[in-house]
Amino acid sequence: MRNGDSAVDSTAISLVRTTFKAVAAIEDGPARLTQSFYSVLFANNPDVREFFPAAMEAQRERLVHAIAYVIDQLDDPEPVLLFLAQLGRDHRKYGVVDAHYTAVGNALIFALKNFAGNEMWTDEVDNAWREAIALIASVMMEAANAEDGPATWTGTVVEHKQVLQDVAVVRLQLDRPMEYGAGQYVSVTVPGRPRMWRYLSPAIPANPEGQIEFHVRRVSGGWVSPAMVGQTNLGDTWLMGSPLGALGVDRTRNRDMLMIGSGTGIAPLRAQLMEMAMRANNPNVHVFVGGNYPCDLYDIETLWQLSLTNPWLTVVPVSEEDTNPWWHLDPIPTPPAGMYKRITGKVSAVAAEFGDWSNHDVQIVGSASTIQTAKFRLQAKGVPVENMRHDPLY
Template identity: 60%
Template sequence: MDSRTVALIRTTFKAVAATEDGTQRLARSFYAILFTAHPHLRELFPAAMDIQRDRLVKAIAYALDRLEEPDELLPFLAQLGRDHRKYGVQRAHYLAVAVALKSAIRAFAGSEMWTDEVDRAWDAGLTIIGDTMIGAAEQEATPAVWTGTVLERRDVLRNLSIVRLRLDQPMRYAAGQYLSVQIPGRPRMWRYLSPAVPAGPEGEIEFHIRGVLGGWVSPAIVGRAEVGEQWLLGSPLGGLGVPRNTKRRLLMVGCGTGIAPLRAQLIAMARRRANPKVHLFVGGHHPCDLYDLPLLGRLAAANKWLTVTPVAESAENPWWYSDSDALRPDPPGLEPRITGQIGKVVAAAGPWSDRDVQIAGSPSMVQTTKFRLMAAGTPAKNIRHDPLF
């Protein structure tokens, strides 16, 4: 796609979605047009559409930002196409979505901005997106969904649980990827979760889930998931991972349950014969949020290439946390714990300009840490994280 076409698409979208209200109105208009023209498609979506609308706009923005980076965009779209098989999406559905999206954007852009050239540009962009997703979905031989049976739920904190499942058949995913998950009590509400362990031949998988205040799915899992219930899991997504035989040193920054995709990679790397130097900063608001330090300490003690530094914003635990283990020192194998905001701590501990960087955590944590590292001299091209939607 030439730069002129890309510029027209981006300019139009940014003009329509320039404000938060603009993105919300665009998403509402898109779904209204889509469901009016194709009422049967409504059953593919959850009853509550607020999260779905927000996710749509962020996904569009993510794709548009990478129109000139096919090496990043096309694999992402292919993964998305394979994942969308879980909805039962067919080729005709992609055309319906493209027509509805273009109609919504055209309505908000207005006749002065929406020229014939802009119309052709959007046709070209939506064709690339649709064809890539359709092609990947039609060529995929793996299941559209896996079924996972809950084997164990371990409550680590009052708002954090670790859930272990056995899949109906093994899934091949790269350590560091994430999956869409649907639980029995929340039909058609898919939430993205990162496996905390590498894929294995036995088909067992583990997730670390923190209950999000006001969330639809995570509070229904934390402290409530029952042994024997069955979850649905979509195809693996994401591009985090450490290639074999790489010599580039690595900086990892994980906060809260964001440690899951990073620890999965470290476990996988520990099974290799050789690895580059890795420095992991693991953070949380309170010391008790650093719940995975025992395993990380064992990994660091057994592997000289790994350094682990714990970071907590507060030196004290919250009033509700009374576990006697909180009074014990950190396990062996770790660097001394630092008190502070993780983005500031990591940026100050550099320079990291010669490192490949992975960041995992909440969207605000990822963005803040990324900007602090860039301000300290780390090139943006060296920093990777999953899409923030």
Template identity: 35%
Template sequence: MALTPLTDREISLVRAGLAIVEPHAADLTVYFYTILFARYPQVRGLFPDNMDGQRDRLLRGLLRIVDLVDDPDNLVRFCTLLGRDHRKFGALEAHYPAVGECLLAALARYADTAWTAEVEAAWTRAYTTAAQVMIAAAADDARSHPATWAAQIVRHEHRGHGIAEITVQPELPYPYLAGQYVSMLTPWQRKAWRHYSPANAPRHDATLTFHIRAVPGGRVSSALVHRAAVGDVVTLGPPQGDMTLAAAEDRDLVCVAGGTGLAPIRALLEEAAHSDMRRYVDLFVGARTAEELYGLDDMLRMAQRQHWLTVRAAVSHQHIPGRQGTLPQVLREFGPWSQHEAFLCGPPGMVEAAARILRQDGVPMARIHHDPLSDPVLNTSLVPARTEPESEYL
């Protein structure tokens, strides 16, 4: 969708307005949702019962839109992702004017006397522009895909250490690429979407397998591991992410996986095996202890069948024969990696450290692939990439 860019004056006013209200961000988001639900109670059902995370999500979405307001191409890409993603929440075209009305009212309240007619006009245009892209993207997506996919659990196996291997069968074909991630809604937590990566490349029977760890205090993950059973039905949102083999062109790969972060890496390697890939892959699997080296045996068996795959393990908190140290430390020992394409998945701290080592080893940031470390749709990278501070993604 083509946009008429905001003028320099409008961009300046939008950013100045946000700078004024930013110190009051927490109060502003509370006020926004309060008046939204009071004026339009019918939209309350679109949101989770616990609104704390949702308030933060609104603020980060606003910040990114304002950051991109002088970059029409990437603004369109970002708002397109938002529009498609919001279909799973049940967002309709009629909801956007209500949200805009209440957002402008909240901004006006906390900007106080700085909220002039000119500032309001600039913000109105900025919001209207973003909303139009989101509405158009949702309408376009609706022509070819459902908003969500119902998927029945057909296998549920405990793998130890609070991990379950869960296979689901979608009622309708679910198109995705190996390495992408999926948002999932369970029957036990209303409107609480969580993101998980399939551990397999697309199959002929269309089933997807997820490796899910019960996070301490995590109501969704704990329910999936300890409560879910064969026959239960979950809901899948559209696939997201660009961590696919297509991103690697023809370079050799270095893959780093920690914990259940092995899932998308495993899917990528499975896809590589199906495609008779003619490049080499070095896979590093890490954990705190040898018992927590989840999925290592499966990867070693794959390496026996595929000459192009080399698998190494790293244990950081246990003295055992063989390689010891954190995963990033072991990764450094086996370099250099400057000619490789890198795929990283696991705990954020591990991903950050591994990416830092790869950068120091001469791997350009554009060749280091990992999923966003926080809310995916708000923090996903945009293509072609905008020049961002490295800290935004790491």
């Protein structure tokens, strides 16, 4: 991986990957590694503790996934450098300065060395990790220091609509417009859960009026999503970080598109389709919208309306069950004339079997299991891995 004149060569990448996999293979290795990392970080840098929530379980899990993602992508520089630059801009919301990156790197080296042991942690491994961490830190710092936009945005809740028992649509008025790309996501924290940041994808394109909309599903046992869905009131203020992610229409490739979205994962796809509807020329797009029950396709009528006025768009609704649960009393919507009727099955399987997608750009949004299953099925049908895109799985 290269950034300017800096590089991590293939040998160093191999050493970093091997070490991380070995540590991850230890019983409870990832959890113990992150616990050790944060203990060292907070002990040596007490001021850093205030950046994080009181409950650290989700933060520790997120750290492991982020490290794993970067390590997996080290020899594919373009996406990982973009990801790290965005992450650096996003970290400005904490008040992070350059010295904090050095502290984080030192704490991570200490924790890794402690778990790897002297036999595995050779001088070559130590140098490889230090090179990788130095490059990661430099990319993040350069991006953060070059950014002259706001570190955070404040949004006032102007609409809160519970469309299902566990799903709410929340619209906010930002204190200033945010220039995000349709398909990106942002970190969000709410008043009742300070410093507990969650990633949400705007469901509408960026606009000069500074409006933004999120579709939020309540996660059973979650800390933040239940408050967003069930305890949000008009006038509440949410705090948001810089836009992240690289989903979007790649107009340089001149390819038709396949989009697969499950549940509230339809939000970033919806934003892209709305933005495309404002353009004169677009690729042909097939969108497969999935859910457990028909009612989980809560926004299907919006997509139908977009399809009716945009001939390049085809919408295929899919649900695993053919009927709604007993507690959902609203009737199942009927598709307009010319629209596909709802198909019963798993959205990844239905999409993979529907047609030949080998020459399409593919976007997949949903849970980690949905994304992995869809990728596996599409790859088995001849879709190259490099044609499939999704956000990091954390």
